[in-house]
Amino acid sequence: MNGNRFGRLFQVTTFGESHGEAMGCTVSGCPAGLELSAEDIQEDLDRRKPGQSMITTSRGEPDAVSIKSGVQDGYTTGTPIGMVIQNKDARSGKYEPFITAPRPSHGDFTYSAKFGTRNWGGGGRSSARETVNWVAAGAIAKKLLALEGIELKAHVNQIADIEAPEVSFEQMLEHSEENAVRCAHPESAEKMQDRIAEYQEEGDSIGGSIYFEVRGVPVGLGAPRFDSLSARLGQAMMAVPATTAFEFGLGTEAAEYSGKDRNDDWEFDDDGTPTPVENDHGGIQGGISSGEPIYGEVTLHAPTSIPKEQQTVDWETGEVVDDAQVIGRHDPVLPPRGVPVVEAMLALTLVDFMLLSGRITPDRVDGNPGEYETDYHPSNPKNE
Amino acid sequence: MNGNRFGRLFQVTTFGESHGEAMGCTVSGCPAGLELSAEDIQEDLDRRKPGQSMITTSRGEPDAVSIKSGVQDGYTTGTPIGMVIQNKDARSGKYEPFITAPRPSHGDFTYSAKFGTRNWGGGGRSSARETVNWVAAGAIAKKLLALEGIELKAHVNQIADIEAPEVSFEQMLEHSEENAVRCAHPESAEKMQDRIAEYQEEGDSIGGSIYFEVRGVPVGLGAPRFDSLSARLGQAMMAVPATTAFEFGLGTEAAEYSGKDRNDDWEFDDDGTPTPVENDHGGIQGGISSGEPIYGEVTLHAPTSIPKEQQTVDWETGEVVDDAQVIGRHDPVLPPRGVPVVEAMLALTLVDFMLLSGRITPDRVDGNPGEYETDYHPSNPKNE
Amino acid sequence: MNGNRFGRLFQVTTFGESHGEAMGCTVSGCPAGLELSAEDIQEDLDRRKPGQSMITTSRGEPDAVSIKSGVQDGYTTGTPIGMVIQNKDARSGKYEPFITAPRPSHGDFTYSAKFGTRNWGGGGRSSARETVNWVAAGAIAKKLLALEGIELKAHVNQIADIEAPEVSFEQMLEHSEENAVRCAHPESAEKMQDRIAEYQEEGDSIGGSIYFEVRGVPVGLGAPRFDSLSARLGQAMMAVPATTAFEFGLGTEAAEYSGKDRNDDWEFDDDGTPTPVENDHGGIQGGISSGEPIYGEVTLHAPTSIPKEQQTVDWETGEVVDDAQVIGRHDPVLPPRGVPVVEAMLALTLVDFMLLSGRITPDRVDGNPGEYETDYHPSNPKNE
C-alpha cells in the first residue's frame, strides 16, 4: 500500500533515506528455529555495497547490519526480526543544486510533486540505497529456501550492446562473482568492463540486463491469476530501481513462436512422473510452478545521475539550467550491484509462496506445532 | 493471496470456471454517485467475447452481465457491486482425453498437482474465460478514470514476425477496433490476419504483443518501491493469461541506451511547469507518474491448445500419447481478444492509485463527505 | 478495507442489499477435496432465515443458496466458491417515509452522510440480511474445522433481565435448537419468550446476549499482538450487526479478580502435558490459544426498527416528525437469529488461524502437495 512492505506471509517492511541516519527493515513471518547470524546477512550485503570496484560508486559504506530482535542464541524465535544499518558516509552538499532543479529522469520531480517536499540528500528515499534492506531480508529468505533444496542465482548477461552467450546454472554459480561486472561468462565480462569504462570516461552511464534462474522449485507454487507466480515475480522485479522490463521463459521472443514450437511435450521421467521434455515455458504453467527451473530476465536502464551536461529547470528561480552536472559518487552501470538485489527479490517472492503453499510451515522450521521443547534453545541455563 | 482478488482500495474479487454455471465478480471500493448501467459494462464485454470473427473461438457466449447489487436508479451507491455472467455454451466432452493426460504447456498438470484435482471442462479456472470478470470490473474503472480526464487504449502491435510501426494515441482510438486483429495500423492488420490464417491452417497457433498507452495521468501516482506504479503494473500485466514479458518506456531496449540518451531534459511548459522534453522514461520516474503518457508493451505467447499433434503422457494409464490433438474451440492467437483485458488491468491499476492518492475520493464521486442529500437519488418517491 | 471482506487466507467477500436482486459471496482459500453440497450450507441458512417463529420477522425468504463455482462432483476444487442467494420477498414501500427522515439509531443517516445516497429499501446494505452471506461461508468453515476435531456452538444466554444459568457444552449442543429463542436452558428459554412477547406487544424491542464456546482448538493459534486470537475475534464479533460488547473468558468481571484468583495453575495431564487446572483465562493466553475451550459473550442491542412512535426529522422538508413508526417486518429481538451468525464468525476466524498456522494445509485437505491423482475425482469418465 505504502510502498515499503513486500510479501504476504513472509513480510519485509523497510525504512530509510540515502543520507538519513540509518536504513532498516523488519522481517516478520520467518519461522522459528532457523540458524541465523549477522554474518549470514553480511555476506550478501557485501556483494551489494558501494565501493567494491572502479565501476561502483566510491561512497564508503561498511553496510554493517545489526540484528535488534527475533534471534536468540543463533536461532530465529518466530518473532519479528528488526535490523538496522547505519549510514556513515553521506555528503549531501553535492545535491544542493538539485533541490528545486530536478535531475533529468530521476525521481526528484515526481517525489517533490507527490509529497510537496523530499529528502534531497543523495536522492533520499528514491535512492537505490533502499535496496540494502531488501538484500538483508533476502539473505534470510535464501537460508529458508536452501533448507528446502531451492537454489537461485543471477548474473549480468548484457551491458550496452554486449550480450553474454547462454551459460549453465553451474557456470553462474562458479563464475558470476569472479569479476566486477558479475557476468558468469569471463570473456563477455571483460568486454562489458571495457564498454562501461568508455561510457564512464565520457561522463555518461549505460544500461544492461540481469538473467536469473531458480532450481529446485516444487510443483504447485502460485495462485492464479492475480497472485500467479509470474504476476508476483512481475511486481517484485519491476520494483527493482531502474527496471524497465521483466521477462520469464521466452520473454519477448514468445511473440514469434508458434504454439507447436513453444509448447513442451510431456514425457515420463524415471520415476514415472510427467515431466516436460523442454523448458520453453520457463518453469511456470498456468501461473503455477511446473517443477522445471524458473528463469527470466530483468532490464535496468542506465543510471540517471551522470556528470555529462544536461538541461534542467529551477522551479524556484524560474531559470533554465543547461549545464547541470551530477557530480556525486554514482555507479556508471546498475546490473553488477543489481545482481544481489534481483536475487533478494526472487528469494523473497519464492519463500512467500513456499509459506503460502504450506511447504514451509509458518511457525517453525521443524513443523511440529504444539510441542514446546526444541533443541534450538541452548541459552537455557539449566542445560549448562 | 488466493489469486482471485486485485486492487487495494478498488478491489475486484472473482469466481468461476470456464464450463461452470457462471462467472462472477464483486467490485468494492467504487465511490457512490457514478452513473452506471449494465450496458456500460456490456460494451467492453462484447469486445472480449468469443465468436467475434474467424480468428476467435466459435464458442457462443452472449456474456451478458447481470448487476446484482451496488447500483440504484442508475448510480452506484458506494456498496459492493455484484455481477454475474452465466456460462451458456459449454461442451466439456472434448476435454475428456486430457483429464489425466495434460495438454502440453497448459495449466492442466500444474493445477492437478497443486490441488490434487481440477475442474477439467474447458480448462476450468485456468481458462482465459476468467478474464470476462476483469473486463466487467475494468469497465467500471474506466468510467471513473474518464471523470478525471484519464483515457487509455491498447492495440495489437505484433503478431509473429509482423510488427506494426509506431502509431499515435489518436490512431489507436480511431483504428484499433476497425479490424479483427485490433491493430491500429490497417496495413499491418491485414498482414497479421494473413499470418494468423497460415498458422491456423496448419493446426497451429502463434504469439504476439499488445501496446498500451494512457493519457491524462496526473503527476504523483505510485508508492515506491514495492508499490511503485511500475511494480503494480508489472503484477497486473503479468497476471494476464499467457503473458511472458512486460515492458514500459524503452523496455528491453533500455539496456543499450546510455544515460545521456535515455534521460529526458527538463524544460518549462507554457504554464511554467517543469516538463520533460521527451518521454523515453515512459511516464514513470522513480516509480511515480511524471504526468507524461504511460506506455508499454505486453507479450503473449501462442495459445497452447492446438489441433496439431503433440506428445503427452497419461498418469493414470502410464501410457505415452504421441498424437494428442486439442480439438475444442480455441483462439489461434491471443492479443486481439487480449486488448480489452490489458485495458481492464490498466484501468484497475490506475483507478486504485487514483483512490490511494486521494484524487478520486473514496466514498463518493462528488467528494463532499458528511452531506446527506445528493442529486443522484431520483428514486425518492417524494421527488415525483 | 471496504468492509465486505473477512479473513486473510480463508477469505469471504460479500455483496448484496436487503431489497436488491440477490445476496452473494465468494469464498476463496478453501482447500480442495472438501466434500461440499448446497445442502450442507442450507442447513445453517435455515437456522438464520426469517419467518421461523413468532419472534422473527415474517418476511418470506427461502434463502436457497446456489453454488456457482469451486465445487465439482461434490468436492471443492481449491478455486473460489461463488454463491448466490436470490432475494424474493422484498416490499420496499414501507420504507419510503424514511428515505430522508432517518430511523432513530439505525444506519439510515450515517449511510446517507457517508455515501451521499443509500439503498433505502429494507435498510439496503445496512440490513442484517447481509449476514446470510456470512452464514453460507461459515458453513464451509465449520466443515473444515470438523475435520480437525474442532466443534463450536452458541446459544442465547440473556434477554432483557433474564439470564440463563451456566450450561455445559453438551447442553448447548442438545438444547439450544429446541426452542425459538435458541437458549439451551429450557426454563430460561420460556421466560425469555414471555419477556420478548411483552416488548413485542408494546411495539417495542429488546436486547440480549449470546454465549459461545469452542472445543478442540489446538495450542498455538494466534499472532500477537495485532492479530492475536482475541483481537481477531474482537473484530469478527464486533462486526456482527447490533453488537455493543465482546468479552472472552471472565470478560468485564476480570476487573474485580485478583491475579491469584484469575491465574490458572499448571498441572500435568495424564500424558505429561502441562494443562491449566482451571480455565478462567478463556482458552487464550498471551493472545495465543492454550488448548482449553475458548468461550465468551457477545451483547446485541435491541432492534432499532420498532412500531412504537419515535421522533425523527426530514432533512428534505425540514420537518420534525414526532410520530414515526417503523411498521415493516422486523425482529423484536436479535440474539435468536444471531446465534448462527456468531457461530459463522467464530468458524471463519478459527479456520483462518488453522490455515495461518499450517494445521489446515492451504491447497488441499489431504495435505499432499505435488501429487496429481486423488480419490475425489469421480467425474473422470475413465473411471466408469
Add this chain to the structure above:
Amino acid sequence: MNGNRFGRLFQVTTFGESHGEAMGCTVSGCPAGLELSAEDIQEDLDRRKPGQSMITTSRGEPDAVSIKSGVQDGYTTGTPIGMVIQNKDARSGKYEPFITAPRPSHGDFTYSAKFGTRNWGGGGRSSARETVNWVAAGAIAKKLLALEGIELKAHVNQIADIEAPEVSFEQMLEHSEENAVRCAHPESAEKMQDRIAEYQEEGDSIGGSIYFEVRGVPVGLGAPRFDSLSARLGQAMMAVPATTAFEFGLGTEAAEYSGKDRNDDWEFDDDGTPTPVENDHGGIQGGISSGEPIYGEVTLHAPTSIPKEQQTVDWETGEVVDDAQVIGRHDPVLPPRGVPVVEAMLALTLVDFMLLSGRITPDRVDGNPGEYETDYHPSNPKNE
C-alpha cells in the same frame, strides 16, 4: 497476518522483545508536512514508561525514542518513519526458573508451544513492553487527528470493586494525569490507590478498566460490516495486552435496554443538521460514525506475574512446582499505564479511517497533490 502490523493506510510495523537489544517500529502512510519531533513522541512515551510511581514496575527504562528516517527539518516527508527505542535495564536472571516451567496464565506456555522456543527474558515478545512501539506511533496519529479537530482521552474508571462515577470529557482532560492511577475522579483515584496497595502488599495484583472518549469525529467513518468502526476498534482494543472485554456505547448493559429506551430520537441542531437527541448509541450507527462522541470501555485483567506462590510444572524435569514466585519488577495493576496505550490504539484506528475516507489526504497534509513547492522545506540552503 504476522501480528506486528496494524492499520491499512496508516501502518505501524513493530519489532522487539522485552529484554532484547531494542524496540522499534516503522510508521508508513503518514502524509508529508506534519510537524514532528522526537519530543512530540517522547511526551506520550513518558506517560507509559515504567518507574513512574509506586504502582508501576521499577524497571529503569528512559524509553528515549530515536527517529531514523521520514522526518526532515522538523516535518514529515511522506516516507516511512523509522523509530528505535533502546532497551537499557534488562535483568533476565529472574526469569530463568520459568524457562521450562510456565508462569500461570502468562504467554510462556503458548509461545513455546507455538514456536518451539521463546525469548524468555522478561517475557520476550509477549511482554507488554511491546506497547512502547504503539505509543510512539500513536503519538504521530494524535498529531494528525489534532489537525482535524479530533481529540481523544482515556482514564481509569475501575480498579477492583471501586468504580469511578461518570466524568465529563473536560474532567478527563483536566484530572486524569494528576494522579498515579490516571483516574479523572480524584476521590476515586485515592480509593483505587489504596486498594492497589492492599493487593500489592499481599504479593497479589488486581484488574480494572479504562474508559475512553473521542470528540470531533466527523460523520461517515467506517466500512460496514467487517471494517465497521466498531469492528476495527474491537480488533485494536482486544489487541491491548490483558484485555478481556471491549464495549462501546451502552456495552453489556444494552442487553437490558428496550429499543425505545436505547434509540436516540433525531432533532435538528441550530444549523438544521439532523442530530441525535442523546448518545446511547456511542457515536456509531450501522458501523459508521454519527458525529457524536465515541465512547467505550476496555477491561484489563490483573497482571499474571505475582510474587504470591502459585503452582506450575516443569516440562523438562517433569516436576510439579507448587511454590513458584514471580519476583521480577512487575506492575500490580495495568490500567494506569494502559491509558496511553488505549489512547494510542484509538488514535491509530481513527487516523486510518480518516485516511480511508479521504478526509486526511494520503500524500501530504496540505492536500495539494501535484504542487512541488512547499513551505515546509527550510533546509533548502538557497533559502538562507
